[in-house]
Amino acid sequence: MSDEAELYRRAYERERDARKAAEQVVEDTTRELYLKNQKLEESLKQLKDQQRVLVQNEKLAMLGTLAAGIAHEINNPMAFVHANLESLADYLDPYQELVEKQAQALDLPYDQQAAAKEAIAKHIKQADLEFFQEELPDLMSDTREGLERVREIIGNLRTFARTHTQERRSADLVSGIQSTLKLLNSQFRTEVIIQQSLQPLPLVHCNLSELNQVFLNLLVNAGHAVEGRKGATIGIATRADEEKVHIEISDNGCEMSEAVKEQIFVPFFTTKPVGKGTGMGMSIAYGIISDHGGEIEVESQEGVGTKFTITLPIQG
């Protein structure tokens, strides 16, 4: 072999060894990456599990808010329905006695009937049956009205939680907003003015139960923002254009700082005191709206308040 060929052979072997060394580095790095990736996947799974728990907690917290509101709403009518039924029960015995006395009087010979009539009149006076007779129609209509209100609340609750599945169907968002507002009635009551400007919307292909959760969340937050404020007002408006529907929920409460606005949809971010908010409500709302192909935006101005605008495609 010539000297030059020998040099080439050595160069070839040198390069081959260098390539093997480089391949070894690639393999070692790949193995490290694989192991790191495995660890990351484990961490991701843990995080997802934790997030699932937090989302569940947020849902439970909302459910708690709702349950308290509904309990209050149902409690009032139930209280007077109960009181009315008690009154009815009190008058039941004297009424039965009256009916018996009259039946007996009818069977008496003519000469004894005058005395029986007197006894009946005395019974009516003693038991205050005339007053009861006057009150009875009101008692009945109040009771009916109370039960009607309970029925309405249950109806609203049904609209609110119509679907628990992931299924989407055409739904009327205005009726969803209205039922959500009614469920929150007890929370707002007199100290908050609710300004509704609800234009009819075309049916939107959506999961209404999920969207109601978003409305509930925004309305509850608005309620917190205006708490204790004079002239506290929450506005809710709807409008539609050809392809989209727009829902605005505004309040004249404390405005948000830029920093808060930037982080409002970030999971775990909360301005509420420790132990009060889960910090998941707005990020869940954001997730639900995004899933529907929509957008949620926030504007906040000092001295004016905060406005959330939800835009959703009609076709979903």
Place this chain on the structure above:
Amino acid sequence: MKGVVFNILEDMVTEQGGLLMWQKVLDKVGVDGGYTAVATYGDDELFSIVGAVIDELGVPAEEVIGAFGTYMFGQLARRYPVFVDSCDDFFSFLESIDSVIHLEVRKLMTETQLPSIKCTRIGDAQLLMDYSSPRKLCLLAEGLIYGAADHYGNRIKIEHPVCMHKGADHCDLQVSLVNE
């Protein structure tokens, strides 16, 4: 097929027939022959190269493939000593192919297609290997097993009563230790 297999084939051919022979083989197949261990190349390319090597050497295919397997084991053991070092004896090594080696290969190469290898011990001196692979490289596997036996200082005999090349869906490789 993994580039490392091409590299080892190149090493064997250049060791035994010189650079000239390897270049002739590459020219005959019509490939440039730049292979890196960490990449994957077409099976057909390897088979064409092996075919050309067989032609060049003028020895029966089974012999070349078996010899390549034996040579390949030595090279792999040098590159990846941890796999042979972690097994005390020959049969334990064969048993670790599926559970340890292939697992490690998958870490490095996600798109890899590995043969299925199941080992069953039959007594102290015999092991049945159930081999199946769409590539049907049972002869290469035999060569590798011979190479492994050499490494652990065992003399063996391999019988191959069931074979994918004879229409079976897998190969039975009966590996028996032979007393010196």
